Every structure is written in structure tokens, then in C-alpha cells.
Amino acid sequence: MLDTHYATERATRNLADFLNREDVRSQEILPTARLYFIGTEFSNLNYLVRQRSQRPDQNVLHYGSHPLAPRMSSVAPEALELPARALADDLVQAYFLHANRGFPIVDEKAFMNEYTNADPGPDMPRPRPLSLLLLNAILLVGAHILAPEREDAKALKSVFFNRAKALFDCRFEQHRETYLQAALLLTWHCDDLEDVVSNSWHWVGVAARTAFGMGMHRDATPSSLTITHKRLWVRLWWIVFQFDVLISASHGRPQAM
Numbered sequence: 001m002l003d004t005h006y007a008t009e010r011a012t013r014n015l016a017d018f019l020n021r022e023d024v025r026s027q028e029i030l031p032t033a034r035l036y037f038i039g040t041e042f043s044n045l046n047y048l049v050r051q052r053s054q055r056p057d058q059n060v061l062h063y064g065s066h067p068l069a070p071r072m073s074s075v076a077p078e079a080l081e082l083p084a085r086a087l088a089d090d091l092v093q094a095y096f097l098h099a100n101r102g103f104p105i106v107d108e109k110a111f112m113n114e115y116t117n118a119d120p121g122p123d124m125p126r127p128r129p130l131s132l133l134l135l136n137a138i139l140l141v142g143a144h145i146l147a148p149e150r151e152d153a154k155a156l157k158s159v160f161f162n163r164a165k166a167l168f169d170c171r172f173e174q175h176r177e178t179y180l181q182a183a184l185l186l187t188w189h190c191d192d193l194e195d196v197v198s199n200s201w202h203w204v205g206v207a208a209r210t211a212f213g214m215g216m217h218r219d220a221t222p223s224s225l226t227i228t229h230k231r232l233w234v235r236l237w238w239i240v241f242q243f244d245v246l247i248s249a250s251h252g253r254p255q256a257m
Contacts, residue, residue: 079166080132083139087152091142098145103239105184106138107232133173136164137185144188161189165198176214177229180236183207184243201251204243208256211240 082088092115096108114130140160147154167173168182184207187200196202211217216237220230241257248255 075170075172076166079163081163082135083156088135088139091139091146091153093142094145095138095142099141103184103242104235105181105239106134107228111138131173131175131178133164133167133182134178134185136160136167137182140164141185141188157189161186176210177232177236180207180210180214180240183210184236184239187243187247199251200247201253204240204247205256207240208244211237216240 083091096106100106100108111134115135117130137160140157143153143157143160145153147157164182164186168179168186173179183203186203187207190199214233216233220233223230225233244255244257
């Protein structure tokens with residue numbers, strides 16, 4: 001309860017700090033920073049930003065703010081456990097070899113730098129810490145791929161799903177793109193086809209809402225997002241669209257987009 005209270009208080013303070021800057025301008029949006037999508041001209045946040053900015057650009061809808069602070073969440077200890085490294089390596093390799101090539105949800109090079117904690121070189125920024133949520137979601141897909149030929153992978157499908165879902169539900173991560181990527185990957189698993197809050201149709205809906213909330217449906221070209229992230233956004237947006245069409249059709253239910 002206290003964690004929820006402090007998280008809400010911190011989020012409110014973050015938004016207030018963003019609006020109280022002397023000039024709300026379009027500074028570079030770094031991967032480690034909070035991103036705000038201010039919405040259309042009818043939204044309150046859009047109006048406040050236009051009033052605060054000394055040089056408002058009507059085409060800019062995405063703004064960067066301060067670096068993300070570490071988040072302390074109450075999460076079950078078992079959700080933080082990891083499999084043996086050899087097994088994890090096999091599952092990660094299976095995911096990138098058989099799944100990510102068709103639907104490039106995750107930037108393989110960036111993820112592997114985080115996974116191996118590789119040194120990017122003297123002139124390159126250090127990779128951000130590995131996301132446990134994204135890792136468990138990738139391990140889940142890898143387990144589904146290897147399940148027909150490996151009993152150890154088959155037995156771990158529900159384990160990785162439960163760990164990823166626990167981390168997702170407690171908002172363990174700060175990066176919203178990670179939630180979008182994880183939601184897409186969680187469409188691979190379903191505990192109960194009749195359970196509308198755990199099947200693939202539910203998860204693609206979560207991914208779509210997250211994408212809309214980040215403003216992926218709007219042109220980010222005028223924003224100060226890095227080139228890498230602009231490309232990632234375009235790729236993720238169209239993957240969400242494809243998943244939404246395919247999964248909604250297979251379930252016979254309305255699309256989220």
C-alpha cells in the first residue's frame with residue numbers, strides 16, 4: 001500500500017517538475033529519461049506545455065524529462081529468480097533465431113549487449129541494466145519454441161510466464177517500451193483460452209493501449225527522440241498492428257486499434 005502511495009506521489013511530482021521548468025523545450029529524449037506524450041490540442045497537458053514553452057512548436061508532441069529514478073516495488077522473490085545460464089542462453093538464442101526475425105520486437109544487438117554486459121567501447125554509452133521483465137518474456141517465447149524437443153523447456157513455460165506477469169503487474173520496470181515489448185511477447189502463452197485477462201487477445205490490447213499512451217500513433221519525426229528509438233517506434237507500432245489484426249481475427253473479437 002505504501003509502495004503504491006509513494007509511486008503515485010512520485011509520478012505526480014515528476015509531471016509537476018516537467019511543467020515547472022523555465023522553458024519546456026524539446027530536449028533530446030534519452031533512453032534513461034521519462035517521455036511525455038502531450039496528446040492533441042484538446043488535452044490539458046498539451047495546453048499547459050504550449051503555455052509554458054517560450055518557443056512552442058505545434059508539431060512536437062513528445063517531450064523528454066528527467067532521468068528515471070530506480071523503482072522499489074514489492075515483488076515475490078521467486079519472480080526475481082533466473083534459470084541456469086546454459087539453459088537461459090539456449091532459450092535466448094532460440095528466440096532470436098526463430099521468433100524475432102519474423103517479428104523484430106526486440107533490438108537483438110542492444111539486448112545482447114545488456115545480456116552479456118558487453119563493453120560497447122570508449123566512445124559509446126554503457127548499455128542500460130538488463131530488464132528482468134523483458135528477459136523473462138524472451139525466455140518464455142524461447143521455452144515455447146524448444147518445448148517440442150526439450151522437456152526442461154516445456155516444464156518452464158508457465159514459470160517464465162508467471163514471473164514475467166508478476167513483474168509486469170507490480171510495475172517493476174520504468175521503461176514503457178519494455179512493457180509494450182513484454183505484452184507482445186506474452187501473447188505466446190495462455191493459461192486458459194476462456195480467460196479474457198490472460199490470453200493473447202488481452203495482451204495485444206495492453207500493447208495497443210501502451211503504444212497509444214506513448215504517442216506511437218503520431219509522427220515522432222519532429223521530436224527529439226534518438227534515430228534509433230524513432231526506428232524502434234515505427235517497427236513496434238506496425239508489429240502491434242499486425243498482432244492486433246491476426247489475434248483479433250483468430251478470436252473473433254474486435255481489434256484494439
